Amino acid sequence: xxxxxxxxxxxxxxxxxxxxxxxxxxxxxxxxxxxxxxxxxxxxxxxxxxxxxxxxxxxxxxxxxxxxxxxxxxxxxxxxxxxxxxxxxxxxxxxxxxxxxxxxxxxxxxxxxxxxxxxxxxxxxxxxxxxxxxxxxxxxxxxxxxxxxxxxxxxxxxxxxxxxxxxxxxxxxxxxxxxxxxxxxxxxxxxxxxxxxxxxxxxxxxxxxxxxxxxxxxxxxxxxxxxxxxxxxxxxxxxxxx
Numbered sequence: 001x002x003x004x005x006x007x008x009x010x011x012x013x014x015x016x017x018x019x020x021x022x023x024x025x026x027x028x029x030x031x032x033x034x035x036x037x038x039x040x041x042x043x044x045x046x047x048x049x050x051x052x053x054x055x056x057x058x059x060x061x062x063x064x065x066x067x068x069x070x071x072x073x074x075x076x077x078x079x080x081x082x083x084x085x086x087x088x089x090x091x092x093x094x095x096x097x098x099x100x101x102x103x104x105x106x107x108x109x110x111x112x113x114x115x116x117x118x119x120x121x122x123x124x125x126x127x128x129x130x131x132x133x134x135x136x137x138x139x140x141x142x143x144x145x146x147x148x149x150x151x152x153x154x155x156x157x158x159x160x161x162x163x164x165x166x167x168x169x170x171x172x173x174x175x176x177x178x179x180x181x182x183x184x185x186x187x188x189x190x191x192x193x194x195x196x197x198x199x200x201x202x203x204x205x206x207x208x209x210x211x212x213x214x215x216x217x218x219x220x221x222x223x224x225x226x227x228x229x230x231x232x233x234x235x236x237x238x239x240x241x242x
Contacts, residue, residue, distance in 0.1 A: 002031035002102060002155075003081030007071035011089040012042045019051050021095040022087070029102065032056045034079050036071040039064050069168035069176070076161070085155040086174065093153040097191050101155040109160050109183035112146060112174070113153035119190030120148070136211060143218055144178045147188055156183065169214040171207055179218050180225075 004022055008015060019033055033055065037045035039062060048059040060074055072086055083102060087093045093113060101111040114120045116137065122130055133150065140149040154174050160181040168176040178186075 001081040002026060002029050002083045002085060002098075003034055003075075003079030004031065004085045004087055004098070005034045005036065005072055005075030005079060006087055006089050007068045007075065008035055008037045008040060008044045008048070008089045009065055010040045010042045010044060012040070012044045012047050014089055014091050015044055015047055016051060018087070018089055018091055018095065019055055019057065022098065023055055025095040025098045027099070029099070032058060032080060034058045034060065034075040036060045036062065036075045038062050038066055038071060068171035069173040072173045073166060073168075082158050083155060084158055086152060088152050092194050094191055094194070097153075097189060098155070100189055104187040104189060105155060105157060108185040108187045110156040110178070110181060110186040111154060112148060112151050112178075112186060112188045113191045114146075114148035114151060114188035115191070115193050116147040117188050117190050120192065121190075122193045122195070124195030125193070139212075139215055140175060140218075143215075143222055144175075146178050146186060149175055149178055153191070156181065167217070169210050169217060172211055172214060175214070175218070179222065 006015070006018065015035070022033055023031070035048040035051075035057060037048060037059065039045065045059065045061050048057065051057045052059065058078055060078055062071065062074070075086075076084055083105060085098065085101065087095065097113055101113065104111040115122055115133075122133075137147075137149050143149070150172055151174050152171075154177070156177065160177065160183045162182050164180050164182055166173070166176050166180065
């Protein structure tokens with residue numbers, strides 16, 4: 001089974017659209033969506049509950065805005081699937097890529113949706129946000145060879161977390177897994193990041209500060225676990241259209 005974890009906070013307009021697109025993309029793959037809602041004041045949690053009548057959806061209600069990373073971890077704990085995926089609720093990640101990501105796990109343990117390999121990119125982002133994203137990845141470069149190390153769109157086999165203690169700070173749970181994960185090979189697949197059409201971005205000065213603190217924690221961890229960083233990449237580029 002494939003479990004797609006969706007952390008939510010104030011995504012009432014986007015969530016129903018996203019869930020429909022996820023199950024359309026999964027097709028015949030047995031799957032579930034695990035919505036983890038941080039007590040959204042706009043009623044996102046209630047909307048998620050209503051979706052259970054139409055789709056195989058789990059809903060986890062948390063008491064407050066406790067953060068994206070811990071929401072994803074709560075989703076992992078409740079998920080039934082052997083393959084775990086994470087996708088943002090704001091429709092910035094195209095669910096149509098899911099079948100390719102899942103297929104890629106035939107040859108790898110981890111598949112990442114990447115904005116920064118050939119065929120990938122951003123749509124609707126101002127230049128300052130793109131610069132900030134690229135700079136954030138540059139800071140993480142000594143930690144991992146993944147091109148889009150701050151990607152929030154990825155799938156992996158559950159064994160990647162076997163024996164791994166996740167201790168994320170902020171919202172870059174993907175980076176935590178990319179650095180600490182128990183995997184030997186990864187695949188990056190290109191996609192176009194679409195800026196949200198409704199709702200408000202969760203990025204703020206506090207999250208930027210948390211990201212820098214998170215990097216320091218990961219650098220410290222790496223210094224103590226250098227033997228675990230021999231990862232092989234099988235980055236996949238888009239094939240020319242015939």
